[in-house]
Each structure stands twice: as C-alpha cells, then as structure tokens.
Amino acid sequence: MNVLIFGCGRTGAALALQLSRSHSVTVIEQNLDAVRRLGAKHDCRVVIGSGIDEDTLIRAGISEADAFFAVTRGDNTNLMAAQVAQINYNVKHICVRVADPNRAEAYRKLGMTCITPALIIAGMMRDWLTETPYEQIDSYNALPAEMEVI
C-alpha cells in the first residue's frame, strides 16, 4: 500500500518505521529537525511541508495514496488535512489523531476514524490495575459518559 503520514512526532515516526517494513511510506513534516526521529537509516520518503497544503499533498503522492494518517499535535490541523484527503482525493483509509475526546466524538459521528491517545492510555491503565482483559480499541476510544459535554 501507499501510505502517507502527516506529522513526524513520536507517533508519526513510530508508525512510519513500522509500516515501511512492508509498505511504501511517505512522511509529511514541516519541521526538518523532527524528521531525525526516523533515524539515519530508514525506508521512508520525506516531504517537507504541511498536510493542509494541497501542493504538499500532491508532491507527497496523495492521488495514489491508499492510506492517510494525520498525527500532528494539532487536532484541527489533523482534522482539516484528513478532510482534504477524504473529500478532494477520496483516500480509502483515513485515520486521525484527535487529542480532545469531545472533538474526536463529534468527528466520529461524521464518519471519521479518530484515535484519542489519552482515552486509550487511561482505559488501558484502568484495565491493567483492575486486571481486566484488554478490550477492542473502539471501547477505549469512546467518549466516557463522565466527559460528555452535551
């Protein structure tokens, strides 16, 4: 598969290194320093720029992408980039990191696959302590009733 990863933080770099074992991976990152997280030897293509900028997406090969991950620190940046990939380029697999649980829930309702790291970590830690078997990711990702705003 052709995989695009927007954001080369710890998450993006780890994802890129793992997927590039068997897939063609392109990393989009604005900050040249962050690209160092991939190490000196890696099989990823790197495009410097922003994933909300269509010229950058085109350079990164969005038209031929099978999967698009938006994993920068900015929820809104991720959500915008993912929607450009979805609406303008019809990328099949799109996955967005959204730190704010309520925002993630709102976009999940629109059909977006949102991963909320804080909820997953919290849920897994809870299950670890109570020696509950780990669950499917969706049950961790779901907004806990206590955090519902509306």
Next chain:
Amino acid sequence: MYLILVGGGNVGMQLAKKLIGRGHEVLLMEKDSKQAHRLGTVLGEETIFVGDGCEIATQKEAGFNRADAVVAVTGEDEDNLVVCQMAKVVWNVQRVLARVNDPTHEAIFKKIGVDQTVSATSLIFSLLDQQITMDEFIPIGALAKGNIEIVETVLSGRSPAVGLRLRELSLPPQTNIIYILRNEQGMLVGGDTQFMEGDTILALVPSDKADALRDMLAAKH
C-alpha cells in the same frame, strides 16, 4: 441577532466593534487571556469570552446553541474550519462564516458546508488583477503579416463603451468585434448587442487603428 466571533485579533476586534454598533448581541471568543483582557478594555468585558472556541465545552458555555451566526476569524485556517464545522454539525447554527487566510483552502471550506468565506488575499489579488488587466489590450494573434491584429480586452466599469450597443459605436474602418465572453459564455455580436462591464471582447483590427479602438473601449488611464 446573537453573533459569536471566534478569534480576537484585529479582524475580530474591528468586526465586533462594528456589529455592536449595529445593535447586535456580540460575543468575541479569544483563548489568550492577555489579549482577551486587552479586548475587554476596548469592547467591554461582557463582550469577551476567554477560551478556546474550538472546544465543545467552551462552545456550550458561549451559547453556540442559540447563535444566529458563528464567524471564525482566527489567523489559522484549520481552526476556522473546525469552529465552523462544529457550529454546523454539533450546534446546528444556521449561518457560519470563515476568514480564509490561504486562498487555496477556500474550496474545502465550501465543500464542508461553510456558507461564506472571505479571503483578504483573494480580494486584494482580484482587485489588483482588475486594475492590471482591465482596459489593457492583449494581443491574441496577428494576420496579414501583422497588419491586422486580433486583440482581447476586458471592459471595466469606466469603459466608455459600457451600456452602448454595437451599432452606437463608430468603430474604426475594417474593424470588427467578433465575440464577447460574458459570464464564461461565448456570444456572437450583432448590432443590438449591448456591452456590459466585465465583458471580454475579441476584436479584429488593423494595426494602425488599434489605438482608435482602444480609445473607444478602454477607460483613459
């Protein structure tokens, strides 16, 4: 009307001022507390909401559910996009408007359902573009070893031909207006065809009459 503005930079502040002047109930959201304080001294503290307009909890507190319009005017397009989208899908706000800083983003705003976008860059560019290209004669081609030219021009509002019919223009000899592009539609030209602002005109003109034709169609600089 209850109007919520997100983003307390210069645009947000000036806009809030104007809207308050028109008698609207206005809430300006700004996440930076220092900036919010500054805005409070200018606009009155009751107008300012300190908080991130992208968060649902803040949106609830600010009263997105009863807003007649939400206007996102931060300097970041991704923030404006999410504010507008959440206003629509979470709070069912009827009118959402966004400032778009990078004009290439306008299309995606439209596609996700933002009613109206405003891009200062696009606006300035189009004004500048009009100034530059309107009333200029653009040579398209030449016939008879260059003795006859095919020219194109766009009629500005100041063109003396605007409002006149073709028969009312006394074109220079051997000159013919062959085609008009109006609203991206091509039109053949007859004696009754009336010229309108914004028309793109294609004409055949002998080279030595080009200046006379220009005087007829183009505003004096």
